[in-house]
Amino acid sequence: MNASPVPRFGETPSVRRRLRRENLARWVFGAMAAAMVLPLVLIVGYLVVRAAPALSLEFVLDVPKRGMTEGGIWPALIGTVYLVFLSLLVSAPIGILAAVYLNEYARENWFNRVINLAVINLAGVPSIVHALFGLGAFVYAAQFGYSIISAALTLAIMTLPVIIASTREALASVPRSFREACWNVGATRWQTIRSVVLPNSISGILTGVILQVSRAAGETAPVMFTGVVFFKAVQRGDLLPYYLNEQCMALSMHLYTISTQVPGVKEAIPFATAVVLLTLVIAVNAAAIALRVYLRSRKKW
Amino acid sequence: MFAYSRPLPFAASLVALAIAVGVSGCKPRSESASTAGARTTIQNKGSDTMVNVAQVWAEEYKKTHPQVDVEVSGGGSGVGLAALIKGTIDLANASRDMKAEEKAHAKKNTGKEPREFVVGYDALAVYVHKDNPLTEITHEQLREIFAEGGKVTRWSELGVKLPAGQDQIVRISRQSSSGTYEFFREHVLNKRDFKLGSRDMNGSKEVVELVASTPSAIGYSGLGYNEPGKVKMLKVAVAAGRPAVAPSVATTLSKEYPIARPLLLYTLGEPTGELKAYVSWIMSDAGQKIVERSGYVPLSHAADRK
Numbered sequence: 066m067n068a069s070p071v072p073r074f075g076e077t078p079s080v081r082r083r084l085r086r087e088n089l090a091r092w093v094f095g096a097m098a099a100a101m102v103l104p105l106v107l108i109v110g111y112l113v114v115r116a117a118p119a120l121s122l123e124f125v126l127d128v129p130k131r132g133m134t135e136g137g138i139w140p141a142l143i144g145t146v147y148l149v150f151l152s153l154l155v156s157a158p159i160g161i162l163a164a165v166y167l168n169e170y171a172r173e174n175w176f177n178r179v180i181n182l183a184v185i186n187l188a189g190v191p192s193i194v195h196a197l198f199g200l201g202a203f204v205y206a207a208q209f210g211y212s213i214i215s216a217a218l219t220l221a222i223m224t225l226p227v228i229i230a231s232t233r234e235a236l237a238s239v240p241r242s243f244r245e246a247c248w249n250v251g252a253t254r255w256q257t258i259r260s261v262v263l264p265n266s267i268s269g270i271l272t273g274v275i276l277q278v279s280r281a282a283g284e285t286a287p288v289m290f291t292g293v294v295f296f297k298a299v300q301r302g303d304l305l306p307y308y309l310n311e312q313c314m315a316l317s318m319h320l321y322t323i324s325t326q327v328p329g330v331k332e333a334i335p336f337a338t339a340v341v342l343l344t345l346v347i348a349v350n351a352a353a354i355a356l357r358v359y360l361r362s363r364k365k366w
Numbered sequence: 367m368f369a370y371s372r373p374l375p376f377a378a379s380l381v382a383l384a385i386a387v388g389v390s391g392c393k394p395r396s397e398s399a400s401t402a403g404a405r406t407t408i409q410n411k412g413s414d415t416m417v418n419v420a421q422v423w424a425e426e427y428k429k430t431h432p433q434v435d436v437e438v439s440g441g442g443s444g445v446g447l448a449a450l451i452k453g454t455i456d457l458a459n460a461s462r463d464m465k466a467e468e469k470a471h472a473k474k475n476t477g478k479e480p481r482e483f484v485v486g487y488d489a490l491a492v493y494v495h496k497d498n499p500l501t502e503i504t505h506e507q508l509r510e511i512f513a514e515g516g517k518v519t520r521w522s523e524l525g526v527k528l529p530a531g532q533d534q535i536v537r538i539s540r541q542s543s544s545g546t547y548e549f550f551r552e553h554v555l556n557k558r559d560f561k562l563g564s565r566d567m568n569g570s571k572e573v574v575e576l577v578a579s580t581p582s583a584i585g586y587s588g589l590g591y592n593e594p595g596k597v598k599m600l601k602v603a604v605a606a607g608r609p610a611v612a613p614s615v616a617t618t619l620s621k622e623y624p625i626a627r628p629l630l631l632y633t634l635g636e637p638t639g640e641l642k643a644y645v646s647w648i649m650s651d652a653g654q655k656i657v658e659r660s661g662y663v664p665l666s667h668a669a670d671r672k
Contacts (some may be wrong), residue, residue: 094412097509129425130425131422132421132422132425132660133418133421153514161530203381204454205452205454210409210454211409211437211439211449211454211455237548270606293435294438294439295417295421295438295439296421296424296425296437296438297424297435297436297437297438298424298425298427298428298435308407310403310436311407311437312409312437312439322440323568325568325571325572326414326417326440326569326570326571326572327421327571328571328574328590328591328593329419361517
């Protein structure tokens with residue numbers, strides 16, 4: 066550094082030291098950021114390599130066979146789709162409407178601060194506690210028994226606060242001047258929400274909802290307590306194998322059971338199950354991103 | 367949920383709506399097997415030891431009885447019996463007897479006397495790593511290793527020198543809701559509690575896997591979970607000087623092997639309809655063949671040689 070033939074202006078030992086530290090800091094931070102890529106590549110690469118012998122369309126469509134040591138994962142996959150779809154069917158409307166109230170109607174007073182606090186804290190409740198709540202509230206108290214309904218409602222309560230938070234954020238990103246312009250021509254709040262606020266925030270709202278798909282699909286504890294079973298016999302490729310007051314299988318739970326409870330499972334099968342779960346989640350997230358890009362391209366501001 | 371003091375117009379009415387739809391959309395589950403359309407659902411839950419054999423029962427039964435759906439879940443004998451007591455399932459799997467207070471509780475809750483069926487036998491094997499030179503063990507030694515107050519903590523105290531060099535015994539046990547845990551505690555530890563510091567695994571298979579990967583480990587799990595070449599099952603003697611018996615189907619049947627237990631099913635009251643048919647099928651040749659294939663001891667053999 067001090068080998069430069071023309072001495073730099075004002076380059077005292079102190080400046081040189083600070084420059085060295087600057088370089089070191091930049092290098093360390095950069096390396097940490099680059100290291101983020103490594104686990105993802107390692108996880109996905111390792112899973113896919115180990116799963117390769119079992120992965121096929123047949124694996125996705127077939128039912129588990131010979132004591133779950135062979136065959137596919139169809140009943141678990143379709144069970145996960147059931148649970149995620151039903152839970153969002155409940156939590157998305159409630160969450161979005163609640164967020165609209167909180168963001169558009171609620172005034173700053175103690176009551177609404179309590180609601181805010183409740184939403185934030187509910188979002189922080191560990192999933193195993195949601196599981197226990199679901200067991201007590203839906204399975205026993207509401208008499209739904211161990212069923213898809215109980216499990217989906219438990220997942221809905223778990224995803225609700227996050228949907229509320231992400232929807233509020235999307236609503237808050239609509240500039241206040243838009244609303245003021247609307248109010249000033251005599252529109253009511255509801256008219257303003259319907260014609261100005263919602264159309265301008267729909268991309269953010271949908272993204273928030275869709276991101277909850279991956280969370281709901283990946284959770285094991287809440288569904289294991291309330292309506293997901295170790296095994297249930299289903300026809301191969303059957304699209305509607307479950308009634309709503311019955312229990313179902315789910316991918317997350319299936320992955321857990323075949324890795325820890327079933328002896329003699331072919332080695333590639335747990336990995337292939339993990340790959341299918343991961344693919345499902347990544348596909349949904351990619352859809353969310355694509356949707357956001359598309360809707361944002363139509364924004365006029 | 368939130369503690370409101372005033373109703374929220376949208377959210378509250380929607381919660382009410384959702385619950386109303388939920389209630390009208392499905393009738394509450396009746397106490398015995400519930401019928402949805404032409405199909406019957408049997409809810410079966412309990413012992414982790416039996417969950418794999420129960421799964422194969424359900425898989426095979428569906429082939430000949432497509433109108434019956436059997437839902438199988440594990441969790442442990444205690445979990446299955448607790449659900450039966452609450453009346454939320456039809457059939458509980460248990461690898462231990464239902465306790466008297468549990469029966470009383472079930473009677474009080476549901477008004478029905480639990481009915482017990484023996485559907486097979488299981489031998490509990492003591493597993494060590496394949497390189498462990500030990501070949502047999504007595505109940506007394508197992509108590510010293512596993513029970514509270516037991517003095518043995520090192521392999522050298524049993525006169526064993528492990529090739530890998532470790533000496534500390536790694537004790538592998540089960541979670542306390544497991545029937546296997548309960549059975550081992552009652553029949554081997556003489557109802558003494560387990561020493562603290564054991565690794566309590568959540569499944570029978572996990573015990574064998576951890577033993578396979580831990581040279582200094584000792585654990586207990588079902589005979590059906592043996593993985594030859596990875597772990598070794600010890601011969602067990604009731605007391606020093608008595609013959610040590612290797613766990614196998616034959617020694618379980620002849621009652622020579624000391625740590626064996628019945629596999630049980632419990633129903634609320636005398637089973638009827640499809641549930642009755644299912645239980646009978648399990649006890650028939652078709653069901654018993656599955657018991658044997660899963661590494662347990664089927665009934666017919668037991669009856670033959672008693």
